[in-house]
Amino acid sequence: MSSERRKPYPFDQIEPKWQAIWDERCAFHAPNPGETNFDPAKPKFYILDMFPYPSGAGLHVGHPEGYTATDIIARYKRMRGFSVLHPMGWDAFGLPAEQYAIKSGQHPAITTRENVAKFKAQLKRIGFSYDWQREINTTDPAYYKWTQWIFLQLYNSWFNPKTNKAEPISTYRGKNPDGVRLAYVADVPVNWCPELGTVLANEEVVDGKSEIGGFPVVRRPMRQWMLRITAYAERLLNELEGLDWPEGIKLLQRNWIGRSEGAEIDFTVAQVSNLQTEEDGNLESCPTIRVFTTRPDTLYGATYMVLAPEHSLVDLIVTEEQWPAVREYRERTARKSELERTDLAKEKTGIFTGACAIIPVNQERIPIWIADYVLLGYGTGAIMAVPGHDERDLEFARKFDLPIREVVQPPGGEDPIGFIGDGIAINSPIIEGLPSAEAKRKITSWLDERGLGRSTINYKLRDWLFSRQRYWGEPFPVVWEDGKHRALDESELPVVPPPLDDYKPTGTGEPPLAKAKDWIRYSEKATREANVMPQWAGSCWYYLRFCDPQNDERFVSEEAEKYWMGGANDEARMTKDEGMTKHEPPGNSSFVIRHSSFKSAPGGVDLYVGGTEHAVLHLLYARFWHKALFDLGHLSKPEPFQRLVNQGIILGEDNQKMSKSRGNIVNPDDVIDQYGADAFRCYEMFMGPLEQMKPWSMRGVEGVARFLARVWRLFMNENQAGEWQLSAAIRDVDPDKAQQKIVHATIKKVTEDIESLSFNTAISQMMIFVNAFTNAEIIPLSAMRTFLVLLNPFAPHLASELWEKLGAKFSDARRDITEQSWPSYDERLLVENEVEIVVQVNGKVRDRMRLSIHATEAELKAAALASPKIKALIAGKTVRNVIVIPKKLVNVVV
RNA sequence: GCCGAUGUGGCGAAAUGGCAGACGCAACGGACUUAAAAUCCGUUGGGCUUUAAACGGCCCGUGCCGGUUCGAGUCCGGCCAUCGGCACCA
Structure with missing residues (x-):
């Protein structure tokens, strides 16, 4: 462009000016207890964004959506007298920096520093009111020292089933403490990704390929660090209840945890050809196979049994003549990658072992098969197959021509074969004629009395695979000596990884750190653990560190934790919000801050905003760590996040997901260059409901920018010389009745809409306000001041500037707008004397009339x-x- | 297959069971201007109709079908479509 288009208002001067002022004054620093300026009378409000991974690509317009929403609330809450904790930091360990290091030889720390600087500059340009003194970085040794410390807490504790909580390992009375620690070592079949040279967690594998990069993944047994999250399954499930999270997210977590009630039943193996060689002289005690079923009432319908191919008893029971076929099948399944296993899910495969099992209720013999539709990791890795009443078993039985038996009579008289619901037990002597629920109870206790079975609860949730064969992550504070692991002392933290000449994976499964020969050697006898922690580790507890980010004595001081994450302040917060008008949109309860729940709120962070992609993993892992630390007496509440809101994805202008290949990515910097940060913020909020997916529109940004320019011109006129000056129409006079009414209607609407996160309609109301005053000959000062306060959370630069301009002319101005308190409204001023009454005939509008409201x-x-x-x-x-x-x-009605 | 979310003008959307489409975009018309941009004012769901023109009047309309109700975008039942998650979990 030859001549720069004239800006509709000078945002390019205003915005940097106010950002510099805020920075210089540390305007948004939230003092901790004990710090000067700390005001114990103020209720606290902790509002948190999911901190970003600072990628080389910089910020995209999706990031600031949630960040703008939280910034509006943070600014609003401050004006309502809360002490607001609103921090930002960097989740900076991760693969991209490491892969760049592999290519360039540059240490990932350098890449990370550059990316962080870029992200921070971009965020600052939007004018977010973060307390930058609390900035943290997961790759900073001063930070990950405490990540390692938390690992030590897990390592040094166990889950006591009697007390249902974690306790120091010293309280464990058994023989094998290493078998019960919350952090333990196990040989597990893992998802090995040869391309990345690392192991991935199940959830990092999508369709048999790595989530990052899309490389093929195969199963391979390896020694790994695991975290015993399964011990917390029940509590992670039950304690969801007290959280103000979207129901959908709670459901996702419930399904992920996957609790199911049922029974374990022991089947004796009838023919054991190999037993003699395996266990000499002990022929009497035939092995038993334990199965898990949710339908013990269908026990009489079991016509065969299936073991997972990897099941340890397979070797023991397989007959001589079946041995070659079984071995071949097992090898074939082991070779299958995850991808093939899911792809081939359509067609069931399996092989007969030659052995038979005995149904404990009637001594009937059924064949034992192995098949990969039975998973080793779930239940006992073995099932009793009831093809009559289970779809998978039915499919398998039909393919291999196994018998099918009806043992449940459907209530509606449909065909019993393939019926999987509850009905009446038939062909089942012990429970004949009983409804399914009762039949389950009766047969389970029958088995229990005879020591043949017992009721059990199973979870889909697996223990958390916690080690990675990478460089750019937290090293474990662990050494190995004589094949045994040993934790380092707290005083030896942080364990800092050495720089390497070459960050390439070894390809053998050995982590890159193994190359650092000097570092690995811990002492004469001991060597360091060479694995590092996964990226989740740092993000599992960052919200705690924000409470006290510089503390080098503790991961967070007790006092700070208690204040920001604790409940001591709940009363005050409630009182503070009493008298505020709230409306509860029906069926949308997740939108409303439920102040009534504060008293018993289990969570510490008052509002946590981020994307749905973290619905299970991050949120579940963080809850797990939080509970363990809570059990060990380090925290005051059992849950980390009281209220959770997910922002929707922003699509490109073409209604497609933004991506490089589609070329529809919108860069926030470009938008801000053209329209300013305030317009960018307001547009992000004006697009539609926060939680909804919605497409970007540059035209829409323009519309919102136009609104802000109208605000500017409501206050400012251009003089002959083309300079902006305060409008002479603004006078210190009382607003008339109609103006009074719109002022109060706007206070009411904006206040309620911020509380319910309906920012789009709050902006609409402010547009209505501005439209109403645009052509007024006299503009009352008080109305304008009120309006600027309402606008401030949304467009803080513009509001600050205009507030200052008013202050320069009218001597009543008191300090910056950020220090003003939120206005309240008078319901009486909203009431009209007369109101329009609609007259309907049979529900159709036929006339209207104006009548007194009385x-x-x-x-x-x-x-x-x-x-x-x-x-x-x-x-x-x-x-x-x-x-x-x-x-x-x-x-x-006629 | 299972679970969840969503479906309203040309577009983004709004609507405690009570006037569907607030607010914004786009479009069109007007004012200002030598002109354009910017700005300001107005019109704008579809169809039919009265009239010289205007004012008006009528019908239809919130994915589809049904129900509850004096009254349904909203509540209930059944379907369809799109998006997201899970996927042999016994």
């Missing part, structure tokens, strides 16, 4: 029936009913 039902009815239009419509018909809704409408 008109009685009888008066309304009379007025409606007296209307000429209505008279004409109901002429010759009998009025059957008249419904009167005071202040609203009259419906005449």
Whole structure:
């Protein structure tokens, strides 16, 4: 462009100016207890964004969506007298920096530093009111020292089933403490990704390929660090209840945890050819196979049994003649990658072992098969197959021509074969004629009495695979000596990884750190653990560190934790919000801050905003760590995040997901260059409901920018010389009645809409306000001041500047707008004397009339029936009913 | 297959069971201007109709079908479509 287009208002000067002022004054620093300026009378409010991974690509418009929402609330809450904790940091360990290091040889720390600087500059440009003194970085040794410390807490504790909580390992009385630690070592079949040279967690594998990069993944057994999250399955499930999270997210977590009630049943193996060689002289005690089932009432319907191919008893029971086929099958399944296993899910495969099992209730013999549709990791890795009442078993039985037996009579009289619901037990002597629920109970206790089974609860949730064969992550504070692991002492933290000449994976599964020969050697006898922690580790507890980010004595001081994450302040917060008008949109309860729940709120962070992609993993892992630390007495509440809100994805202008390949990515910097940060913020919020997916539109940004320019021109005129000066129309006079009304209506609407996170409609109301004043000859100062305060959370630079301009002319100005308190409204000023009443005939609007709001039902009815239009419509018909809704409408039914 | 979310003008959307489409975009018309941009004012769901023109009047309309109700975008039942998650979990 040859000549720069004139800006509709000078945002390019205003915005950097105020950002510099805020920075210089540390305007948004939240003091901790004990710090000067700390005001114990103020209730706290902890509002948190999911901190980003600072990628080389920089910020995209999706990031600031949630960040803008939280910034509005943070600014609003401050103006309502809260002490607001609103921090930002960097989740900076991760693969991209490491892969760049592999290519360039540059240490990932350098890449990370550059990317962080870029992200931070971009965020600052948007004018977010973060407390930058609390900035943290997961790759900073001062930070990950405490990540390692938390690992030590897990390592040094166990889950006591009697107390249902974690306790120091010293309270464990058993023989094998290493078998019960919350952090333990196990040889597990893992998802090995040869391309990345690392192991991936199940959830990092999508369709048999790595989530990052899309490389093929195969199963391979390896020694790994695991975290015993399964010990917390029950609590992670039950304690969801007290959280103000979207129901959908809670459901996702419930399904992920996957609790199911059922029974374990022991089956004796009937023919054991190899037993003699395996266990000499102990022929009497035949092995038993334990199965898990949710339908013990279908025990009589079991016609065969299936073990997972990797099941340890397979070797023991397989017969001589079946041995080659079984071995071949096992090798074939082991070779299958995850991808093939899911792809081939359509067709069931399996092989007979030659052995038989005995049904404990009737001594009947059934064949034992192995098949990969039975998973080793779930239940006992073995099932009793009831093809009559299970789809998978039915498919398998039909393919291999195994018998099918009916043992449940469906209630509706449909075909029992393939019926999987509850019905009446048939062909089942012990429970004959009982409904399924009762039959389950009876047969389970029958088995229990005879030591043949027991009721059990199973979870889909698996223990957390916690080690990675990478460089750019937290090293474990662990050494190995004589094949045994040993934790380092707290005093040896942080364990800092050495720089390497070459960050390439070794390809053998050995982590890159193994190359650092000097570092690995811990002492004469001991060597360091060479694995590192996964990226989740740092993000599992960052919200705690924000409470006290510089502490080098503790991961967070007790006092700070208690204040920001604790409940001591709940009362005060409630009182503070009493008297505020709230409306609860029905069926949308997740939108509303439920102040009534504060008293018993289990969570510490008051509002946590981020994307749905973290619905299970991050949120579940963080809850797990939080509970363990809570059990060990380090935290005051059992849950980390009281209220959770997910922002929706922002699509490109073409309604497609933004991506490089589609070329539809919108860069926030470009938007801000052209329209300013305030317009960018307001547009992000004006697009639609926060939680909804919605497409970007540059035209839409323009519209919002136009609104802000109208705000500017409401206050400012251009003089002959083309300079902006405060409008002479603004005078210190009382607003008239109509103006009064719109001021208070706007306070009410904006306040309620911020509380319910309906930012789009709050902005609409402010547009209505501005439209109403645009052509006023005299603009009352007080109305403008109120308006600027309402606008401030949304467009803080513009509001600050105009507030300052008003202050320069009118001596009543008191400090910056950020220090003003939020206005309250007077409901009485919103009430009109007269109101329009709609008159309907059979539910259709036929007339309207203006009546006093005090008109009685009888008066309304009379007025409606007296209307000429209505008279004409109901002429010759009998009025059957008249419904009167005071202040609203009259419906005449004929 | 299972679970969840969503479906309203040309577009983004709004609507405690009570006037569907607030607010914004786009479009069109007007004012200002030598002109354009910017700005300001107005019109704008579809169809039919009265009229010289205007004012008006009527019908239809919130994915589809049904129900509850004086009254349904909203509540209930059944379907369809799109998006997201899970996927042999016994």
